[in-house]
Amino acid sequence: MAGHPWTRRLYSAALLALSPLIWRRVWREQLPGRPRAERLGAIPTASPGSRTLWLHCASVGEVQAARPLIEALTRVYPDHRLVVTTMTATGAERSLALVEKAAERRDGGEVSHHFVPLDFPGAARRFVDRLRPRLAIFFETELWPNLLAACDRRGVPVAVVNGRLSPRAFRRYRRLGRLMAEALSHVAWLGAKSAADAERFRALGMAPDAIRVTGSLKFDLARDEAAREVSERLRRELGERPVWVAGSTHPGEDEAVLEAHARLRETRPEALLILVPRHPQRFAAVAELCAARGLATARRSRDEVPTAETALYLGDTMGELSSLYGAADLAFVGGSLVPVGGHNLLEPAAMGLPVLTGPELANFSDVAEALREREALVEVADAEALADELDRLFGDAAERERLATAGRAVVEANRGALVRTLAGLERLLPAE
Known part of the structure; x- marks a missing residue:
């Protein structure tokens, strides 16, 4: 051998010496x-x-x-x-x-x-x-x-x-x-x-x-038909207003996303943000953050349906990010405005959504490069740039369609x- x-x-x-710290770390990771x-x-x-x-x-x-x-x-x-x-x-x-x-x-x-x-x-x-x-x-x-x-x-x-x-x-x-x-x-x-x-x-x-x-196996993802049905039903409930998703967000990133949404609503007051934090243990804290910002918030975990007055829909349930992406016009993928390394850019791209991301993409550099080559990725540096790009894309249906078509083409070409x-x-x- x-x-x-x-x-x-x-x-x-070394593991045995550190076992008290290791055990404390995994103690909460339980069902x-x-x-x-x-x-x-x-x-x-x-x-x-x-x-x-x-x-x-x-x-x-x-x-x-x-x-x-x-x-x-x-x-x-x-x-x-x-x-x-x-x-x-x-x-x-x-x-x-x-x-x-x-x-x-x-x-x-x-x-x-x-x-x-x-x-x-x-x-x-x-x-x-x-x-x-x-x-x-x-x-x-x-x-x-x-x-x-x-x-x-x-x-x-x-x-x-x-x-x-x-x-x-x-x-x-x-x-x-x-x-x-x-x-x-x-x-x-x-x-x-x-x-x-x-x-x-x-x-x-x-x-x-x-x-x-x-x-990458990530390119071989298949759309869940049950998730698609949930997406279509939710989109009908939301109506024709501009809707964007911020998926898999992290601490420090939620604040930037909420700031971008506040800027966006200055020009598009009917816009709705679907915010989906990455970790369920943060759902309550993010809900408090939204309340502190004075945003009219509906929570999915409570089966609350957004109304015309709702500014933010908190996706505080597990396993539904795909369904929530499918109900939106644009998708921002989190873990990218903070030094986490990004999350799966392909999931919204495969659904035909224009994809926005921050600069921190170390974990998905190959995927990001494939999307860049087809000009199928919108990259932003901060909350202000995110708000500007959201406003631009909501005002340009042809560019949204071009990004959506290019993103789907990248997924198909790399299967x-x-x-x-x-x-x-x-x-x-x-x-x-």
Whole structure:
């Protein structure tokens, strides 16, 4: 086995030393009725001969991006159980929504969810021993050394899909060079989002012949018909007024978005903002922020329907961002006016919405570049620029249509990562 196992022992010792802080951090990331012992790998033991595929995603954004893969795996391997793990509670809630939809289908396999164990050696071994997966799939940059080693110990092949390493993440991982080389030695196949990502994984020690450039699975997203129906119904309720969505916003960004909306309403007093904070634990605080600004606000969680006097509709529910995007004329994608790295620009683009964003796009640089090449992305630096662009676009129907057409064209031109990813996974687990 390649690598340096002693570096993993040092890593494990550091984790154990920091365990009080780690446990405090994940304590709140829980769902009612779910035992916290899952964090230590204490899950039900799979029956002998069970046929399980395991897909790990960090949080809600990764689960959403992985949805095409989740649906495809249940179709291609209908006699297997697919277990999706997440670190965060929001990711768990999104996973459970997909589980419910899978249960309604007749042509796919079972889908279930567990919280991923903390990467302590014993917890990692316990989880893999009890789950007994035939294949482990890690999404994007979820590289947990002890989990990867536990898979290797049990003979479970490991794949990394939609593999992504931003320049900042690469610099951080490179400081852990021997640890990462040992972790990547347990990966049998890696599907990288881009040639640049593939090169960074190679520089960390991934075997070159195990890497393929597959493209981004985010381009293979499919529109949810149930979400489309919700969008159409909501749009009818909102009427013909100008409507824009600010999706997946963060602290410090909500204030900028609200300032931009106040500026916009100086020239377009009938305009409505649908504000969707990224994390549910912030819903109440954002509602208080809106009230402090004196905005007439309706809350989706309370089934309140915006009236002509409503200035802001707070999307304080989980799993409905797609439906809310679909009810709007324009979409601003958050995590981009603050140093977060951006969120999924393709979801509104695929729906035919003009997409606006801030400058912080490190996590979606490849997607942003593809949209820029087709002039399908409007980039703003601050609240004032956002207000100006919103006002300009609401006054120019032809430009809105051009942006919408260009955005859809980018999505269509870059599809295909799903087929390439499934082909790579089939090398490790042939379809039956």
